[in-house]
Amino acid sequence: MAVGERDKISGQMTTGHEWNGIKELNTPVPRPVYFFLITMGGFAILWTVLMPSWPGINGYFRGLLGADQQAAVIQSVEAAQLERASWTSRIDSEDFAAIQADEELMTIVRQTGAALFGDNCAGCHGARAQGGPGFPNLAAAPIMWGDDPEIVAETIRVGINATSAETRFAQMLAFGRDQMLERADIDAVVAYVETLSKPDLVATTDPAVLARGAELFATNCAGCHGENAQGMTDTGAPNLTDGYWTYGGDHASIRHSVYNGRTGTMPSWEGRLSPTEIKLLTLYVLDLRAAQQ
Ligand code: HEC
Ligand code: HEC
CATH class of the missing domain: 1.10.760.10 (Cytochrome c-like domain)
Structure with a gap:
């Protein structure tokens, strides 16, 4: 076996092996790598001894420190x-x-x-x-x-x-769809109901329509919504005067409620x-x- 010689270009020793004029530099594993491997290996062994680690047939090795996260x-x-x-x-x-x-x-x-x-x-x-x-x-x-x-x-x-x-039962009747009120009467009662939460509208609404609406309300609606339209807890019918609406307080929404009824679940x-x-x-x-x- 040939003896290693110093490489002229890198200044490093060769291993002495040669293949068709190509020589191999001798570059051993650096020391810090050994140091790292030994410390980590040592730590791993120490840790398996201290902490729960190896599985067995009827359980596992619990470790010398007795640490148990499950118990915690x-x-x-x-x-x-x-x-x-x-x-x-x-x-x-x-x-x-x-x-x-x-x-x-x-x-x-x-x-x-x-x-x-x-x-x-x-x-x-x-x-x-x-x-x-x-x-x-x-x-x-x-x-x-x-x-x-x-x-x-x-x-x-x-x-x-x-x-x-x-269950509690509450239904707003479909006065239009079920033909309980004429179209003109629906318009009148809707106009009246609108003024209850928006008093400004009274000035711009035909008094005859409002009077008719109030009359229709008393006969058709008050039984559930109360005389003063402030709702009745017995029937679950809401207050129509307060500006809070489940289905909307604009003319179209109120009309929709009265015409088609509402049954919230x-x-x-x-x-x-x-x-x-x-x-x-x-x-x-x-x-x-x-x-x-
Ligand atoms: C049988 C009882 C009953 C009668 C009669 C009745 N209502 Fe109702 N009304 C209800 C109930 C209950 C609700 C709530 C329905 C819901 O939330 O699903 C309601 C809801 C409404 C709403 C929707 C309120 C909102 O917050 O969006 C309007 C508007 C309304 N009623 C107007 C009228 C008018 C006008 C009449 C008469 C033409 C009338 N109701 C007659 C029981 C009744
Ligand atoms: C699927 C939709 C839905 C869910 C989910 C729901 N609610 Fe409701 N709730 C309604 C509707 C719609 C009404 C009104 C029914 C009516 O108007 O007749 C209502 C009415 C109520 C009322 C009656 C209010 C009153 O004025 O008397 C209470 C209280 C209430 N809900 C509480 C709750 C609570 C608490 C929860 C959760 C556990 C809940 N709701 C979940 C749809 C729902």
């Missing part, structure tokens, strides 16, 4: 459940007025309620319960079914025009939400309303 997770989940159980049991057992008076519980209601509302209700009622076309504003509009907490909780539980056997939540969650949402919605007032 279980412990923190248990702690959270314990805390949750303590406030959910208070929400379950205390009555609405007591919870509303308790700032600490109401802070939980606001946080948990916002998440529950976002997941289940915001799709229809809007992120801040402000409503949208076809869906009532729950935060500010006068309530249709009553704002007693027990009533609101019941509305959420059974729904409106929903599939639950106990609020799902029933019993079975999908727990009684505690329904109670939380009731408190949350009423709290939003209180904040708007």
Whole structure:
């Protein structure tokens, strides 16, 4: 075997091998690489000894330090459940007025309620319960079914025009489509209803039409919407004087409501939400309303 010689160009030793005049430089692996490999290898061995590592038949090697992240997770989940159980049991057992008076519980209601509302209700009622076309504003509009907490909780539980056997039922009749009123009478009652929330329109509307509209309202509408059109919680018919509209307060929308009727569907939540969650949402919605007032 030929002995290595110094390469004239690079100044490095060759290995001494030669193939048709081509020689190979002797370039050993640099020391830092050995250092790196040895430290990392050492660390790896040390770590498998200290920490849970090798699988066995009936378990695994648990490591000399006894570290167990699963136990840590279980412990923190248990702690959270314990805390949750303590406030959910208070929400379950205390009555609405007591919870509303308790700032600490109401802070939980606001946080948990916002998440529950976002997941289940915001799709229809809007992120801040402000409503949208076809869906009532729950935060500010006068309530249709009553704002007693027990009533609101019941509305959420059974729904409106929903599939639950106990559902609330509310229907705006189709006075035009079902030929209960003549076209001219529909125009008159719509004109009258429009002036209830926009008094400025009285000056520009034919007094005879308004008088006819008022008369028609008393005979056809007051039974559900109330004598003064301010809504009736017994029928779930909304207030028509307040400027809040589920379906729109312009002439065309009101006319559409009166001509074709309206039957909004609020799902029933019993079975999908727990009684505690329904109670939380009731408190949350009423709290939003209180904040708007
Ligand atoms: C699929 C759409 C939809 C979803 C989802 C929905 N609602 Fe409703 N909700 C409605 C409609 C529509 C009405 C009005 C029905 C009517 O006008 O007859 C209503 C009415 C209500 C009312 C009665 C308001 C009043 O004036 O008396 C309450 C309270 C209510 N919703 C709360 C909730 C809560 C809380 C949730 C979430 C758990 C929710 N809703 C989810 C559509 C929805
Ligand atoms: C059988 C009871 C009943 C009668 C009678 C009735 N309404 Fe209604 N009306 C309702 C209910 C319930 C609603 C809410 C429907 C919904 O939200 O789905 C409603 C909704 C409306 C709306 C839509 C309100 C909004 O917020 O967009 C208008 C407008 C209206 N009614 C006008 C009238 C007029 C005018 C008459 C008489 C010609 C009349 N209603 C007769 C029950 C009735």
